[in-house]
Amino acid sequence: xxxxxxxxxxxxxxxxxxxxxxxxxxxxxxxxxxxxxxxxxxxxxxxxxxxxxxxxxxxxxxxxxxxxxxxxxxxxxxxxxxxxxxxxxxxxxxxxxxxxxxxxxxxxxxxxxxxxxxxxxxxxxxxxxxxxxxxxxxxxxxxxxxxxxxxxxxxxxxxxxxxxxxxxxxxxxxxxxxxxxxxxxxxxxxxxxxxx
Amino acid sequence: xxxxxxxxxxxxxxxxxxxxxxxxxxxxxxxxxxxxxxxxxxxxxxxxxxxxxxxxxxxxxxxxxxxxxxxxxxxxxxxxxxxxxxxxxxxxxxxxxxxxxxxxxxxxxxxxxxxxxxxxxxxxxxxxxxxxxxxxxxxxxxxxxxxxxxxxxxxxxxxxxxxxxxxxxxxxxxxxxxxxxxxxxxxxxxxxxxxxxxxxxxxxxxxxxxxxxxxxxxxxxxxxxxxxxxxxxxxxxxxxxxxxxxxxxxxxxxxxxxxxxxxxxxxxxxxxxxxxxxxxxxxxxxxxxxxxxxxxxxxxxxxxxxxxxxxxxxxxxxxxxxxxxxxxxxxxxxxxxxxxxxxxxxxxxxxxxxxxxxxxxxxxxxxxxxxxxxxxxxxxxxxxxxxxxxxxxxxxxxxxxxxxxxxxxxxxxxxxxxxxxxxxxxxxxxxxxxxxxxxxxxxxxxxxxxxxxxxxxxxxxxxxxxxxxxxxxxxxxxxxxxxxxxxxxxxxxxxxxxxxxxxxxxxxxxxxxxxxxxxxxxxxxxxxxxxxxxxxxxxxxxxxxxxxxxxxxxxxxxxxxxxxxxxxxxxxxxxxxxxxxxxxxxxxxxxxxxxxxxxxxxxxxxxxxxxxxxxxxxxxxxxxxxxxxxxxxxxxxxxxxxxxxxxxxxxxxxxxxxxxxxxxxxxxxx
Numbered sequence: 001x002x003x004x005x006x007x008x009x010x011x012x013x014x015x016x017x018x019x020x021x022x023x024x025x026x027x028x029x030x031x032x033x034x035x036x037x038x039x040x041x042x043x044x045x046x047x048x049x050x051x052x053x054x055x056x057x058x059x060x061x062x063x064x065x066x067x068x069x070x071x072x073x074x075x076x077x078x079x080x081x082x083x084x085x086x087x088x089x090x091x092x093x094x095x096x097x098x099x100x101x102x103x104x105x106x107x108x109x110x111x112x113x114x115x116x117x118x119x120x121x122x123x124x125x126x127x128x129x130x131x132x133x134x135x136x137x138x139x140x141x142x143x144x145x146x147x148x149x150x151x152x153x154x155x156x157x158x159x160x161x162x163x164x165x166x167x168x169x170x171x172x173x174x175x176x177x178x179x180x181x182x183x184x185x186x187x188x189x190x191x192x193x194x195x196x
Numbered sequence: 197x198x199x200x201x202x203x204x205x206x207x208x209x210x211x212x213x214x215x216x217x218x219x220x221x222x223x224x225x226x227x228x229x230x231x232x233x234x235x236x237x238x239x240x241x242x243x244x245x246x247x248x249x250x251x252x253x254x255x256x257x258x259x260x261x262x263x264x265x266x267x268x269x270x271x272x273x274x275x276x277x278x279x280x281x282x283x284x285x286x287x288x289x290x291x292x293x294x295x296x297x298x299x300x301x302x303x304x305x306x307x308x309x310x311x312x313x314x315x316x317x318x319x320x321x322x323x324x325x326x327x328x329x330x331x332x333x334x335x336x337x338x339x340x341x342x343x344x345x346x347x348x349x350x351x352x353x354x355x356x357x358x359x360x361x362x363x364x365x366x367x368x369x370x371x372x373x374x375x376x377x378x379x380x381x382x383x384x385x386x387x388x389x390x391x392x393x394x395x396x397x398x399x400x401x402x403x404x405x406x407x408x409x410x411x412x413x414x415x416x417x418x419x420x421x422x423x424x425x426x427x428x429x430x431x432x433x434x435x436x437x438x439x440x441x442x443x444x445x446x447x448x449x450x451x452x453x454x455x456x457x458x459x460x461x462x463x464x465x466x467x468x469x470x471x472x473x474x475x476x477x478x479x480x481x482x483x484x485x486x487x488x489x490x491x492x493x494x495x496x497x498x499x500x501x502x503x504x505x506x507x508x509x510x511x512x513x514x515x516x517x518x519x520x521x522x523x524x525x526x527x528x529x530x531x532x533x534x535x536x537x538x539x540x541x542x543x544x545x546x547x548x549x550x551x552x553x554x555x556x557x558x559x560x561x562x563x564x565x566x567x568x569x570x571x572x573x574x575x576x577x578x579x580x581x582x583x584x585x586x587x588x589x590x591x592x593x594x595x596x597x598x599x600x601x602x603x604x605x606x607x608x609x610x611x612x613x614x615x616x617x618x619x620x621x622x623x624x625x626x627x628x629x630x631x632x633x634x635x636x637x638x639x640x641x642x643x644x645x646x647x648x649x650x651x652x653x654x655x656x657x658x659x660x661x662x663x664x665x666x667x668x669x670x671x672x673x674x675x676x677x678x679x680x681x682x683x684x685x686x687x688x689x690x691x692x693x694x695x696x697x698x699x700x701x702x703x704x705x706x707x708x709x710x711x712x713x714x715x716x717x718x719x720x721x722x723x724x725x726x727x728x729x730x731x732x733x734x735x736x737x738x739x740x741x742x743x744x745x746x747x748x749x750x751x752x753x754x755x756x757x758x759x760x761x762x763x764x765x766x767x768x769x770x771x772x773x774x775x776x777x778x779x780x781x782x783x784x785x786x787x788x789x790x791x792x793x794x795x796x797x798x799x800x801x802x803x804x805x806x807x808x809x810x811x812x813x814x815x816x817x818x819x820x821x822x823x824x825x826x827x828x829x830x831x832x833x834x835x836x837x838x839x840x841x842x843x844x845x846x847x848x849x850x851x852x853x854x855x856x857x858x859x860x861x862x863x864x865x866x
Contacts, residue, residue, distance in 0.1 A: 003552065006543060058494075060501035069504040073542040080532065080539035080547045139694050140720040141701050143731075143738040144494035145501070 005056040007099065009074035012037065012054075014083055015101050015109055017093035023117030027090035030075055031064055038066035038146075040112045042133070047182060053105055059146040061137045066146060111179035115186050198407055200365040201305040202374060202762075202770035203252055205802050209299040210247060212292040213315055215240045215285045219835025220292065228769055228800040229826030230793065230818050234807055234855060236848050239836040241806040242383060243285050245773050248804065251300035251311060252375055254337050254353070255279070255318045259369035259376075273341050274372070282315040287837060297321070304363040305768055311356065320352050323359075330355050370406055378403065378758055381774045387754040389732060390742040400729045401686070407765060408692040413685055420682035427675035434668035435473075438661050442466055445657055461638045462658045468638065469665070472631045479624045484725040486617045491723040493610045495738050496603045502736065503600050510593045511538065517586040518564060521574075537568065541597075561594055690728060693720060696764075700730075703763050707756030708732065710791045712749065716756075730757070748780040752789055759796040771802040778807055778814035790817035797825045812851045819858050829859045 016036055020028050041054035059066040075091065078084040085092045101109070137146055166188040205226040212220055224231075233241050258275040286296065296315040299322075301308065312322040318337045323330040332352030335343075340353045348354045357368035364371060377388060377399050388399040406414055445463065515534055530536075536547035537560060544557040548569075560568050564586075567574065701718040708716035714735040722728040723740050732739050732753050742750045755774065762770060774793075781789055793803055807815055819827050833852050 058497035058501065060498045062501075062505060067501055067505065069501050072504060072508060076535070076538045076542045077545070077550075080535045081550070086535075136694060140697050141717050141733065142721055143498055143719045143733055144491065144721060144723075145497040147494065 005070060006074055006077065008056055009070050010078055010083075011097045011099045011101050012105070012109065013071065013074050013078060014093055014095075014097035015106060016113065017084060017091060018096070019110060019113050020116075021093075023113060027087055027092045029090050030072065033075070033091070034059075034067055034071050035065055036109075036112060036116065037068070037071060040109055043112065043182060044108060053108070061134060061142065061146060066134065107177075107179055111182055115183060118183075119186065198365065198409065198411070199767065200407070200765070201363065201768050202366075202379065203302040203304060203309075203364075204769045205248070205771045206301040206303060206308070207299075208248060208251065208301075209297075210315075211297045211299075212294045213247075213282070213296040213298070214287040214290040214292060215243060215837075216832070216835040217287060217290045217837055219831075222835055224830055225828075226771070226802045226804075227826050227828040228802055229797055229828065231802055231804045231828050231830060232807065232815065232818070232855070232859070233804060233830040233832060234809055234815070234852055235832035235836065236808055236840070236845070238840050239832045240285065241808070241832060242775065243282070244830065244832065245380075245382075245775060245804060245806060247282070247298050247315070248300070248773065249375055249380060250282070250315075250318075251298045251313060252302065253368075253372045254313070254320070255281070256337075256372045257376070259372035274369070276318075276338060276341065279318050279336070279338055282318075286316070303768070304360070307363045309359070309363075320356055323352060323356055325359055325363075330359070365411075367411065373402060373406070378761065379770065379772055381751075381755065381758070381772075381777075383775045385751060387742055387750060389730065389754050389757040390750075398727065401727050403761070404693055404729075405686060405689055407761075408689045409685075413688070417682050417685040420678045420685070424675045424678035424682060427671045427678060431668045431671035431675060434664045434671065438466075438664050438668070439470075441657055441661055441664075442470070461641045465635055465638045465642065466658075466661060468631050468635045472628065472635065475624055475628050475631065479621055479628065482617050482621050482624070486614050486621070488724050489610045489614050489617075492740075493607055493614075495723070496607045496610070499736065500600055500603050500607075503596050503603070507593060507596050507600065510589055510596065511541070514564070514586065514589045514593060517582065517589055520582055521579075521586055540568065561597060564590060686727070700760060700764050703760035704732075704756055707759050707792050707795055708734070708753055710795055711752040711756065711785065711788045713788065716753075718757075732757070746780075748782070748785060748789075751777065751780065752785075752792060755792060759792070762801070763796070763799065766799055769800040769802065771804060772796065773804040775806045776808060777805060778811060781811075781814060783811075783813070786811070786814040787817045790814060790821065793818065794821045794823050794825050798823065809848055809851050809855075812855065815855055816858075819855065819862060827859050827862055829856055831856070 013033055016033055017028055037054065037057055038059050041052060041057055041059070044052050044054055057068045057070060059068045061067075075084065079086055079091075083093065083095045083097070085094050100106075133146060136142070137144075163185070166185055169188060207226065208224045210216065210219065210222045213222075214220075216222055233244055235241050255277045256274050257277050282296070297312055298315055299310060299312040301310045303309070308326050310322075310324045310327075311320060313320050319334055321334055323332075330352065332355045333350050335351045335353060337353065340348065340351060343351075360371055361367045366374065388403070391399045405417055445466070539545060539547045540553075540557055540560045544552055544554055546553045546556055556568065565574055566572060697718065697720045704718045705716050712734060716735075717733045718730045719733050719738060720728065720730050723731060723738070734745075734753070737744075739745055739753075745753065755777070759772065762772065777789065777793075778786070793805070797803060805818070809815065833849070
């Protein structure tokens with residue numbers, strides 16, 4: 001058990017449990033936390049060339065979507081330490097994390113949560129479940145973790161296909177932050193999906 | 197997906213072949229079911245199945261051989277077995293009144309082929325297709341292979357190949373491949389599921405490339421692969437030439453006592469380039485090991501996730517069971533007691549001070565009847581059923597938890613190994629950079645050097661090396677380009693394979709689970725430095741290497757794989773030959789093994805099995821099958837040499853006769 005990773009996950013999860021309140025969710029299910037972090041990890045690779053800041057999450061495909069054991073372990077830690085309350089199968093944050101997230105990570109998680117709020121859980125999660133990386137892992141009966149950071153990752157390839165067309169709709173990408181970029185990007189992707 | 201038709205065996209006639217002196221006009225009708233070839237050592241079981249193979253594809257061992265070069269010219273030809281293979285098996289004390297021949301009758305999508313070949317000289321002597329005689333010149337296979345393409349057309353062998361292509365949808369080389377590599381599980385027991393290119397042929401890769409696309413695209417892919425191999429071999433030859441010249445230069449330098457050869461830039465360039473090549477090779481090997489390790493780590497991570505879900509589910513069940521067991525003390529138990537236990541189990545931490553505590557974890561895992569904190573015994577119900585249910589759940593929980601811990605240990609080891617490789621790679625990369633820099637400087641020095649240098653006499657050698665090096669790089673690049681092209685075609689095909697993996701895997705499961713009795717599936721993945729391919733997943737574990745399974749498990753998993761291929765692409769009946777499948781089976785697997793084959797015969801197919809009756813119960817399981825699959829006997833013991841039969845142990849003869857009797861009884865019943 002690597003405690004550093006556990007404490008990193010603890011901070012991420014507490015941050016998520018607190019911040020989903022901004023989009024009107026009082027409680028959150030473990031499954032939703034798994035999906036939010038999975039989405040954060042995959043999309044981080046899409047907009048960043050550097051090492052993935054979520055690389056201590058190792059996801060597998062399951063019947064209920066992506067799953068990383070460290071999230072389960074962290075939730076059990078946080079419940080036992082009374083940072084989280086467990087109400088009818090859902091989780092509610094009751095205490096703030098003693099560890100503050102660095103701004104890159106908090107900004108990123110915040111952006112993902114806002115996108116969730118904007119487009120709705122089902123649509124975004126539908127996007128996660130139907131994403132090519134996930135789908136291919138299911139189709140090939142893959143026994144490996146879902147590799148969100150590999151350049152061969154099919155999700156990133158699909159996102160990149162959209163990216164070229166999307167960037168043509170922007171005047172310049174230099175002036176906007178990565179989070180804004182992602183927000184605009186999704187606006188574009190969903191407008192394309194809806195219009196098609 | 198390609199529509200292809202494989203041969204459906206109808207009849208085999210062997211004439212004047214003196215290995216079987218009591219069957220000089222031997223005829224055998226293949227059945228859709230099990231065709232048993234039984235006999236002791238030396239009776240000609242292997243020869244018999246080789247005759248079947250020979251009668252269909254001739255004496256070809258490999259459909260293609262390449263990269264034999266003479267002055268950089270590639271010589272491409274098929275590989276043949278020794279021409280006197282059958283001749284050497286004949287008994288020259290027996291007189292015959294005709295040539296030894298084999299005649300096979302088979303169908304290709306309803307068209308009936310009858311092909312007659314000589315067994316003493318390797319040649320086709322007669323072909324009829326739907327009873328119509330095909331005319332052509334007769335030639336031995338070895339001579340035919342030496343002919344130039346345009347001169348082959350008038351021969352019967354060429355016409356046969358054309359007809360095969362017309363009616364099977366496969367070209368003749370493909371048929372050689374299928375019969376040798378897929379439809380025949382020979383005595384050498386080579387598996388195709390694990391063959392990933394380290395062996396001479398990458399059978400899986402070839403197989404799926406052939407099935408899943410148009411013949412044109414496959415030809416293009418094969419051609420690119422051949423080119424890549426061919427250019428690679430030329431570039432290797434250049435490397436060898438450079439080494440040879442370098443050796444000569446070394447000798448010359450040794451003899452020149454006065455020369456300050458160490459400072460000679462020409463010499464230094466060669467030394468540096470040699471060193472660079474070695475360094476690049478080391479980096480490449482280390483990267484391959486790291487990649488393989490990462491795949492293993494990824495599989496372990498996934499397994500931990502999967503097992504953890506099982507553990508979480510079990511934990512919930514245990515909690516429910518314990519709630520019933522501890523019902524009496526429920527009122528005084530801390531409301532978060534279960535949360536604490538869960539935290540201990542998942543994180544190995546003390547829930548009070550959050551310090552890592554492995555002993556506490558072990559105590560909690562092994563003992564749920566005492567309080568984890570003070571050790572007091574819980575009052576428990578005496579209900580035996582509840583207790584035994586709880587015990588089963590806890591045992592299961594412990595076993596899965598142990599598996600998780602084992603996976604975590606192996607992950608740790610991989611991490612340590614990969615860290616040390618990463619460091620080594622970084623050092624080597626830096627060495628590589630400085631060598632490249634040094635070579636550049638030296639080359640600049642050489643180009644500026646006055647012509648009247650004291651190495652004038654050796655200049656020609658250095659020039660030759662330079663030329664060879666540029667050639668080497670050129671061919672390396674050509675090889676890389678050809679390989680990229682082949683891989684890009686393969687990737688197109690991969691998409692088709694991916695979309696069919698679950699269906700294919702389900703078929704495999706049916707066969708493999710019949711044998712092993714545990715959950716089996718196939719995963720299509722890239723787990724080593726080789727291509728993406730199918731790997732078996734047995735009881736949740738991915739078996740990357742065949743050595744991870746026992747001999748008999750390995751063979752039957754491979755049979756399962758081959759039979760699922762044949763079932764997946766089933767269009768018309770075909771055949772599958774297995775030599776001595778019972779040789780490595782222990783008693784507990786015999787019935788399962790028989791069931792694997794019986795499952796294959798649920799669609800009309802001919803299975804040809806040889807057995808030396810080392811143990812007759814496998815054969816008996818086959819005959820006694822409940823699915824009413826027909827069984828027929830190739831009576832080798834009746835046609836083999838008298839002396840061989842006389843030397844045969846009486847027990848074996850009795851076993852043979854009893855099976856013969858049983859088979860004929862079964863036939864009568866049907």
